[in-house]
Amino acid sequence: MSEKYLIVDGYNIINSWPELSVLKKEDYSHARDKLVEILSDYQGFVRVNVILVFDGHNVKGNSGSRENMGGVEVVFTREGETADMFIERLIGELVPQYSVLVATSDWAEQRIVFGRGAYRISARELRILIQQTKKMGHDFMNSRQSFSLDSQIADETRLILEKWRREK
Known part of the structure; x- marks a missing residue:
């Protein structure tokens, strides 16, 4: 697909975005599913x-799991492994060859990510980026003239x- 990766600290984002925070109070799985949907739409626009x-x-x-959901690779870490630990290990595998952006508002994790050669973005910044990208996509689609034969x-x-x- 792309030479770029966006790694998202799932629960950090859910706890930071108001619309997901409300959903998690009903059921964490609804909040997770909504985040997957949002990220799937986003990656479709930007090809990351x-x-x-x-x-x-x-x-x-x-034992952990990895599953592709709508173009988003969803990872649940194994017992004893935090999302931060997984992300740090993954950065070590990807950074030499790829551009990596990590989305988390965890300040300590941001510092580690940056120190390992990846870029970082806060939950708030990711939300704004996704909203802007979605608006640009809608604006583009609305500006195109409809095609008629x-x-x-x-x-x-x-x-x-x-x-x-x-004649028929």
């Missing part, structure tokens, strides 16, 4: 590899086609 990481370290016997063919061809249509 998105990896969404959730902590699974407190779940006994959890009728406007693309010569008058003579249009008359011939109309004559054929009426």
Whole structure:
């Protein structure tokens, strides 16, 4: 896909964005699903590899999981491994070859990320970036003229086609 990666600290974003924070009060899975949906739409616009990481370290016997959901790689870390630990390890694998941006509002994690050669963006900045990208996409689609075959063919061809249509 792309030479760029966006790694997202899932629970950090859920706890930082008001619309997701409200959803998590009902059910964390709804908030996770909504975040996946938002990131899937975003990566469709900007063509970046998105990896969404959730902590699974407190779940006994959890072996972790990785799944592609709508173009977003969703990772639940294994027992004993925090999202921060996973992200730091992943940066070490990706940074030599790829441009990596990590979304988290955890100040300590931001410093580590930056120190390992990746870029960082806060939850608030990511939200603004996604909103701006979505608006640009909508503006682009609304500005395009609708395509109609009728406007693309010569008058003579249009008359011939109309004559054929009426003969049937």
